[in-house]
Amino acid sequence: MDLFSLSWSALRAAVDGLTDRDFELPSGCAGWLVRDLVCHLVIDAQDVLITLATPTDAEPTRNAVTYWEVVEPPTGEDPLDALTVRLAAAYGDPGLLRFHLDDIGSAAGRAAVLADPNVRVGTREQVLTARDYLDAYVLEWTLHHLDLVAHVPGAPAPPAAALTRSRTMLEQLAGVPFPPALPDSDALRIATGRRPPTDEEHARLGPLAERFPLPIG
Template identity: 35%
Template sequence: MTAVPLLCTTYGELAGVLGSLSAEESFQPTGCAGWGPVDLGFHLLGDARRALVALCTPAPGPADTDAVSYWTGWQPPGAGDDEELWSTRIAASTQGGIAAIAAQYAETSAAVVVAAGRVRTADTVRTQDRVLRVGDLLSTLVVEAAVHHLDLVRELDRPGPSAEPLAEVRRVLEGLLGGSLPDRWDDVTAALRGTGRERLTASDRLELGPGASRFPLFG
């Protein structure tokens, strides 16, 4: 699946889950400690808005970041690092609940897909003080949305991301590792363990060897 259809699939699946949630479900735990679906949905809305801005912000090349190296600076928050947690919860609480956030996400993410289809994947754009080719930017958006889709449905009876977005997450994780993840891991396990959402087992560490010390590969 090429970049824009993959993004369309990823965003569409996530918008569908967000739009299906009841007010009660919006306060269930997620894979992001301290956030319910309403908070995570607001975070995802912010990412979609950033994507829309990025796709409309051309930058002179060459790119200084690609789909893999983008993630090297992102690690799980440390103990006591709760500034984003609280600021997101406060902002999310002013948005009118999960239904309003889901509607804004569906609208904004659909606009991102349209904007992505109007530029070439080889064009360079700027986001977060980095310059990426559009194709690499779209990969980062797919990866973030797919991983957070897993976070969103952790305690909910809803489907997770489909095979194609999860395969892109695995591709990026293997790029960060510089080698293959264990074959016995399915792509969901790869996403969860590669981002620190599940701990490595003793057998994982044995199989990964020195590479185990690099986990989580991003968070």
């Protein structure tokens, strides 16, 4: 749960450090500008608040790793993706979007700190402990932090501990470890299809390269 706070605080700080011009740059999410990604983070923060306020007595059905599912790669036709782009454009002034993320993001961060780690919560028609739910979001925050800074020179990278934990979760999801020589950030980008491997990386991955990407949702 500490990694949730660490990764979320680092991501919000990275957003806060963006210039207005940075919001018009492409992000690491295909088809999304940085402003679209930041708008998505607002929606993510809302989901965290809703989930932590949705306790249940039902038995857990997922954990931090199985919360994620391998899904079809995005096509840009998903209605929610299209809505995110329209919402981001509607903000107009990047300062308003930055303020909204800080406002609701701070609330989500406080809710996570106050949450009982053993309470069961419901989301996406699944049940997890709050501990597992917040652990799952370390991967979400870390991947989107990589997306945020993909084309922003000098922007801060995600915390090393969050990168390592996210790599471990993806390895568990894939059912096989990634080559140790592959840095965490590169492993995460390649495994999730955010970029193709170089020839050298493809050679290191061997047969594993044929199993990528692992788009998750």
